[in-house]
């Protein structure tokens with residue numbers, strides 16, 4: 001049976017708590033398909049972080065550790081160094097990875113720690129009510145930039161996947177989206193490659209997902225899905241480093 005019609009073994013049979021139109025559930029499924037296809041369920045450890053995805057352990061049937069806000073890459077470093085035989089991934093929002101956790105994140109990448117990061121970039125702090133984050137586009141309204149992000153006051157959006165592409169310790173840095181079927185399929189291929197590179201101990205692997213947040217973007221799910229297309233003008237999809 002095609003994978004499309006098979007319920008992933010690593011995905012728990014429970015209802016998601018995510019808002020309608022949020023892309024977390026889709027990304028969870030892709031992650032589980034990759035874990036199943038690589039046959040690594042018993043050898044995988046996930047690091048959930050603080051944000052909307054903090055309940056990762058409700059959904060993904062692998063060992064999950066909850067890190068304090070921003071510390072997922074440091075927790076992953078410890079686990080991977082202690083047990084290099086395991087496949088370790090972090091699952092982090094843009095606030096977690098690129099704001100409070102920026103120091104932990106960049107130093108892990110620079111050290112070439114051999115785990116995989118899934119960075120879910122919804123361009124704001126979702127769980128706490130939609131505050132500005134390092135990846136908020138210019139002009140985007142958030143609860144802390146009600147008139148839109150002004151570069152003179154709030155700075156410019158950070159392009160993390162591009163930045164990590166310049167790090168020597170990074171084996172793979174890519175940005176993907178899941179707002180149409182073609183993109184879903186290519187996102188899965190990139191994620192699978194990240195886990196394969198990790199299995200071969202090639203270096204730090206980073207996959208950034210542009211992800212819809214209809215509630216905090218104050219859009220219906222369809223408009224939010226379309227807004228992801230607009231986001232690709234600011235955050236182009238693609239691979240910024242691939243050591244092959």
Ligand SMILES: Cc1ncc(C[n+]2csc(CCOP(=O)(O)OP(=O)(O)O)c2C)c(N)n1
Nearest residue numbers: 050051052069093094095096124125126127
């Ligand atoms: C040390 C600490 N500071 C602040 C918070 C409050 N807090 C919880 S989630 C969050 C933002 C999460 O945003 P992001 O990482 O982008 O994830 P999202 O909710 O959008 O998925 C913040 C600031 C906290 N829990 N712990």
